[in-house]
Amino acid sequence: MTVDAYFNPDFTWPGRIFFFSVALLGILLCDLIxxxxxxxxxxxxxxxxxxxxxxxxxxxxxxELVIAATSVMSFACAYxxxxxxxxxxRGDTTDELLxxxxxxxxxxxxxxxxxxxxxxxxANTLLDKVFIPLKRIKREQIAEIRxxxxxxxxxxxxxxxxxxxxxxxxxxxxxxxxxxxxxFVYFDASLRDFLYxxxxxxxxxxMLIMGLALxxxxxxxxxxxxxxxxxxxxxxxxxxxxxxxxxAVFVINIxxxxxxRKR
Numbered sequence: 077m078t079v080d081a082y083f084n085p086d087f088t089w090p091g092r093i094f095f096f097s098v099a100l101l102g103i104l105l106c107d108l109i110x111x112x113x114x115x116x117x118x119x120x121x122x123x124x125x126x127x128x129x130x131x132x133x134x135x136x137x138x139x140e141l142v143i144a145a146t147s148v149m150s151f152a153c154a155y156x157x158x159x160x161x162x163x164x165x166r167g168d169t170t171d172e173l174l175x176x177x178x179x180x181x182x183x184x185x186x187x188x189x190x191x192x193x194x195x196x197x198x199a200n201t202l203l204d205k206v207f208i209p210l211k212r213i214k215r216e217q218i219a220e221i222r223x224x225x226x227x228x229x230x231x232x233x234x235x236x237x238x239x240x241x242x243x244x245x246x247x248x249x250x251x252x253x254x255x256x257x258x259x260f261v262y263f264d265a266s267l268r269d270f271l272y273x274x275x276x277x278x279x280x281x282x283m284l285i286m287g288l289a290l291x292x293x294x295x296x297x298x299x300x301x302x303x304x305x306x307x308x309x310x311x312x313x314x315x316x317x318x319x320x321x322x323x324a325v326f327v328i329n330i331x332x333x334x335x336x337r338k339r
Contacts, residue, residue: 082157082312087303095294095303099324102290103142107328109286110134129212132336136213137221137280139325140204141287144225146318147200151192152229152248153315158188160309189251203322208329220276224284226252227277231288232314241310291317 114131162181169175180188200222204210213221230252233245295317298304304313 082305084303084305091301091303095298095301096320096323098294098297099320100328102294103321103324103328106138106286106290107135110138113282128336132212133217135332136210137217138283138287139208139329140210140213140218140221141224141228141283142318142321142325143203143208144200144222145228145287145291146315146322147196147203148225148229148252149232149311149315149318150199151196152233152245153311154192155189155248156245156309156311189247193251193255208322208326210329220280224277224280226255228284228287232291233311236310236314239310245311291321294321 111131114127114134118127118130158181162178165174166178166182168178204218210218230249233249237245291314295304295310295314298313298317299306299310304316306313
């Protein structure tokens, strides 16, 4: 397998448009589920704008989950691709740039992984502040959803290990686990704060399940339709799926912003 195998020449524009349409429908279906949940959980005596505000907050939290999941999956995917490139060209000194990369990956891999994590955090911030601005979500809610994104990535990586993907995800999962432990143990030093954080994570679990079901269904469709490559590491296909979901969130968020603005 070569690096070119990461790109599927059979995934043409008609296929991409179809896959993007499925992503749009999937996000809209999740939005409808969130609206139903909001209607069930709110008091009918409350004014309509209160229900709308709660719905928009749920939407922002779900969109933040898609952004966070895509960001953390980008780090995991980058690790797999770079590690594969290293295994393919290890010992090759014919190219100076390639030799420099091989030397860095062999001797400074941990620092390279830390840099990738930082880049994924920067990408997350740019996405939810610039490209998909989510203004109706509090800072603490963003922190909770981003931590949920780490749970999301760990679940995906554990599943890929179970189905026998040939890559090694243990270092990535250990980094995510380390970040979560640091978040709980260091920053939330008191037991009260720890329990409060865990309670908020618990109440977000239905949203986590919905996000996993959506991305899992789309990934399955992509592999079955031949859009995503089974001969590739599965995580690359999963990351491609998240890119389409992210694009769908971008389009739908713009439409919803215009719609809510007119009301």
